[in-house]
Amino acid sequence: MTQETGGFAAFNLNPNILSAVIATGYEEPSAIQQQSIPIIMAGHDMIGQAQTGTGKTAAFALPILHRIDPAKREPQALILAPTRELALQVATAFETYAKQMPGVTVVAVYGGAPMGPQLKAIRNGAQIVVATPGRLCDHLRRDEKVLSTVNHLVLDEADEMLKLGFMDDLEVIFKALPPTRQTVLFSATLPQSIRAIAERHLRDPQHVKIQTKTQTVTAIEQAHLLVHADQKTSAVLSLLEVEDFDALIMFVRTKQATLDLASALEAKGYKAAALNGDIAQNQRERVIDSLKDGRLDIVVATDVAARGLDVPRITHVFNVDMPYDPESYVHRIGRTGRAGREGRALLLVTPRERRMLQVIERVTGQKVAEVRLPDAQAVLDARIKKLTNSLTPLVADAESTHGDLLDRLIADIGCSPRALAAALLRKATNGQALTLAAIERDRPLVPNSAPRERSERSGDRPDRGDRERRAPVPLAEGRARCRTALGARDGIAAKNLLGAILNEGGLAREAIGRIQVRDSFSLVELPEAGLEGLLAKLKDTRVAGKQLKLRRYRED
Ligand code: AMP
Numbered sequence: 001m002t003q004e005t006g007g008f009a010a011f012n013l014n015p016n017i018l019s020a021v022i023a024t025g026y027e028e029p030s031a032i033q034q035q036s037i038p039i040i041m042a043g044h045d046m047i048g049q050a051q052t053g054t055g056k057t058a059a060f061a062l063p064i065l066h067r068i069d070p071a072k073r074e075p076q077a078l079i080l081a082p083t084r085e086l087a088l089q090v091a092t093a094f095e096t097y098a099k100q101m102p103g104v105t106v107v108a109v110y111g112g113a114p115m116g117p118q119l120k121a122i123r124n125g126a127q128i129v130v131a132t133p134g135r136l137c138d139h140l141r142r143d144e145k146v147l148s149t150v151n152h153l154v155l156d157e158a159d160e161m162l163k164l165g166f167m168d169d170l171e172v173i174f175k176a177l178p179p180t181r182q183t184v185l186f187s188a189t190l191p192q193s194i195r196a197i198a199e200r201h202l203r204d205p206q207h208v209k210i211q212t213k214t215q216t217v218t219a220i221e222q223a224h225l226l227v228h229a230d231q232k233t234s235a236v237l238s239l240l241e242v243e244d245f246d247a248l249i250m251f252v253r254t255k256q257a258t259l260d261l262a263s264a265l266e267a268k269g270y271k272a273a274a275l276n277g278d279i280a281q282n283q284r285e286r287v288i289d290s291l292k293d294g295r296l297d298i299v300v301a302t303d304v305a306a307r308g309l310d311v312p313r314i315t316h317v318f319n320v321d322m323p324y325d326p327e328s329y330v331h332r333i334g335r336t337g338r339a340g341r342e343g344r345a346l347l348l349v350t351p352r353e354r355r356m357l358q359v360i361e362r363v364t365g366q367k368v369a370e371v372r373l374p375d376a377q378a379v380l381d382a383r384i385k386k387l388t389n390s391l392t393p394l395v396a397d398a399e400s401t402h403g404d405l406l407d408r409l410i411a412d413i414g415c416s417p418r419a420l421a422a423a424l425l426r427k428a429t430n431g432q433a434l435t436l437a438a439i440e441r442d443r444p445l446v447p448n449s450a451p452r453e454r455s456e457r458s459g460d461r462p463d464r465g466d467r468e469r470r471a472p473v474p475l476a477e478g479r480a481r482c483r484t485a486l487g488a489r490d491g492i493a494a495k496n497l498l499g500a501i502l503n504e505g506g507l508a509r510e511a512i513g514r515i516q517v518r519d520s521f522s523l524v525e526l527p528e529a530g531l532e533g534l535l536a537k538l539k540d541t542r543v544a545g546k547q548l549k550l551r552r553y554r555e556d
Helices: 003-009 015-024 032-041 056-067 086-097 115-125 133-142 158-163 169-175 192-201 227-241 255-267 279-293 326-333 353-366 376-413 417-429 437-442 464-467 494-505 531-537
Strands: 046-049 078-079 107-111 127-133 152-155 182-187 208-209 220-226 245-250 272-275 300-301 315-321 344-348 478-483 513-519 522-527
Touching: 003 015, 015 086, 032 056, 032 182, 032 208, 046 056, 046 376, 056 078, 056 152, 078 086, 078 133, 078 169, 086 107, 086 127, 107 133, 115 133, 127 133, 127 158, 133 169, 133 192, 158 169, 158 182, 158 192, 169 192, 182 192, 208 376, 220 353, 227 255, 227 344, 227 376, 255 272, 255 300, 272 279, 279 300, 300 376, 315 326, 326 344, 326 353, 344 353, 376 417, 376 437, 478 531, 494 513, 494 522, 494 531, 522 531
Parallel strands: 046 182, 046 208, 078 127, 078 152, 107 127, 152 182, 220 344, 245 300, 245 315, 272 300, 315 344
Antiparallel strands: 478 522, 513 522
């Protein structure tokens, strides 16, 4: 165990939970975790004011797991979430933290999926039920006793649940739970309606709020870019092409992410290294010295490992993963703009994290402008500029050193000087894309300005369609977006995907919407109705010799 995990060890969580947390690579608890975990572990009711990105899921999941009895095969904790996406995300988080707790199972209960298997999983003794309120009420109508053993309730994103009109459903659920249960409520905002719920249904709750002081950030130009979580690495690589940086620090959340990103950067030829809490102190110092003297240009670090790092060469900070709170954002970006120099800070924001961005803007009193990924033309211009810069100094005397060789090669090969120069360029640029079309093909897909997840209601209650939130590129009514990991680099073109889906899926051409082929993946719009059946039909379909493995595409 490293020194940094001492933060989690101090909670005295069940050792199986602690070792699962350590295995995720978290180095220390976030502020909301630091404050909430002891309160929930002690069995108190609690109101936590926190939004996505603060680490709030682990703030309740870890102590709840600690409090359940794995030997009892019955529902013990119920987590309510406003959307199916959040419910799935929370269920996955529970599964991760419960990985080393034998016998603990988690079930996600949400609209748009068959009810039977959900009910069966509950009856089979899943201790953790993560549900959207609408679907849970449907279950309660079938079996009003289904929640009678639950003694921990968490309302996650309570304000969002009310916005989506779940107030009545919540009341039905409260009634179905034992009154002696522990109740924890998390909400980004605490409007009167939420306070009223707390008043009626929580007992002597303790309040946890991450205090945010106004912070000043000067001489640092800040920007943010909307991006899906799985596109961060390619977005970072695109940004690096056009940013004029000297040295750069990138912040991520886990040790594994420092290693993954640093090696992706090294593979593209950047002088990059990882810095995390597992790396021995003397090695960390070596990394920092290398960044200082230019042997390294990029360091990918966790917040813990970057503590005290002061390198005047740093011109840029990339917040690849969102910081937990505005203070640590300010702290991170303060790594640039040292010694009165100008700095630039970029923040990658996934669709679910936009609230956190607003909090950062409020606390710093500054707008963090939105930027888009550089377009293909900008990338091409930047690449050509770099090539020009690297060749210009050679032109002055290369003819005297290599001119004779050039004449001989032209004669031996029997080609024109232009053909030979082009061949040498191809070799020198090592297969790098230097045409608009090739760059365009490699670019990641990035959400437009207002991507939002869908409300769980839209799946099973079309009459509440007005609550449906928007997807990245607006989808036509009744369509779902699906993703395959096959892309242009696998030799796939849109027509191959279309042909395979038409043949194997037995669909009419009009049933298939937009097909977008990118380098490492593709997106296809398919009919929402009967989607599960269609995906099952396409389960073994192969395209260009590879398994298609089409899945519903989630925004983040
Ligand atoms: P949440 O605010 O719960 O949506 O969490 C946001 C992200 O932070 C998730 O990807 C978590 O896996 C991650 N996370 C939560 N707690 C920590 C921690 N203590 N250290 C590093 N990452 C964390």
